[in-house]
Amino acid sequence: MKVLLVEPTYYTRFPPLGLLKLASYHRSRGNQVKLVRGINEDLKFNPDRIEITSLFTYAWKPVHEVIKFYHNKFTSAKVRVGGIYASLMPHRLRSFFPFIDTHIGLFEDADDYLPAYDLLNEVEKWEKWNSTILFTSRGCIRNCPYCVVPKLEGKIRPVVEDLERHIYPGHKRIILWDNNFFASPNWKKILHDLEDIGLPVDFNQGIDARLLDDEKAHMIADLRISLIRTAFDDLHEKKAIVNAVKLFSQSGIKRRKIFIYTLYNFYNEKYPSDTPSTFFERIKQIAELGCVSYPMRYEPLTALEKNRFVSPLWTNNQLNMVVKARRILGYGGAFPPYKGLVKKFEKADNFEEAFSVYPLKEKNNKTQLRSKDNRIRSTVTQTPKIALDAQCDISLAQKIAVTNDLPG
Secondary structure (H helix, E strand, O other): OEEEEEEOOOOOOOOOHHHHHHHHHHHHOOOEEEEEEOOOOOOOOOOOEEEEOOOOHHHHHHHHHHHHHHHHHOOOOEEEEOOHHHHHOHHHHHHHOOOOEEOOOOOHHHOOOOOOHHHHHHOHHHOOOOEEEEOOEEOOOOOOOOOOHHHHHOOOEEOOOOHHHHOOOOOOEEEEOOOOHHHOOOHHHHHHHHHHHOOOEEEOOOOOHHHOOHHHHHHHHOOOOOOEEEEOOOHHHHHHHHHHHHHHHHOOOOHHHEEEEEEEOOOOOOOOOOOHHHHHHHHHHHHHHOOEEEEEEOOOOOOOOOOOOOOOOOOHHHHHHHHHHHHHOOEOOEEOOOHHHHHHHHHOOOHHHHHOOOOEEOOOOOEEOOOOOHHHHOOHHHOOOOOOOOOOOOOHHHHHHHHOOOOO
């Protein structure tokens, strides 16, 4: 049987892990596989089955385009679609394409296979890819209302015993996609194995600050790691964040290498705590800790357009202020702890003062230009470039789910 694996041309910084595992699964059964990205008019491959992956729900258009194209080109081939969009909105997909099959969640039979990274040599976008992406665990102990992981993966469980077997020969880096690494009972063994292997490591989905202790911080610091990621999504997590930064700092990790995602624009009737004011407090706290904050705008799990949802507790103007401040005051969309920027946040009395990039009228009708603060801008050259190799443009609501692109 010939199997065509299709990755739509939506924005992503990572190759389609699910399709690569599925390729190895099909190969183990004697099937011939071919990987393409987007529409390939000159494809010399006549498949019996077409497997299509999907990413976020708001990236649905490229998915529909490849379904139409390849179904019309290979009318007798069976088409199956999986991934996040297919898992969250299967009825919508089938309403457009009643002839397809949809796969919801993980394809467990393929999850333990070493991805067929050799197929990336056939795709221009990925031909120079040299990192192994893997999960050592699936699921999560949390049930955050903005995250899709509990629905797609369920409860936490280890899925890798022999780590070295899952490292692709010749790869130069390991990218971990565990949703909550330290919640897995195998975390200590995995850290020892990572140290023995000796490759640079990226905990790409972040580390749960609430689970960190001195032992874990020192074991992380013993790895070849360039950046620590964690999240500060609610003011109730302040104590855990402050403690985590302290532990990492004491273990030898520089605070400027601690990268903290900050959720904003989230709304849930049970958790009405995300407001411009509380967002500002989190950003200011991170700046005072000497770490990097990266704002992550919330998108509903089934949003069909990006950046259209506005929380009842936010306004469009306030959301735009964050966007402009990230672009003008920050660097790469983040707020590094530049001295001038930290001072700006510390002196601000409210959200508007902190994130204004235009003159603000004072009570005495004088103006104060905040976006042209030379002290902020002059420190840019003093700060090393942050390795923004996470897929940072995605919504926090769906960012964890980027890993679950197994199509069936």
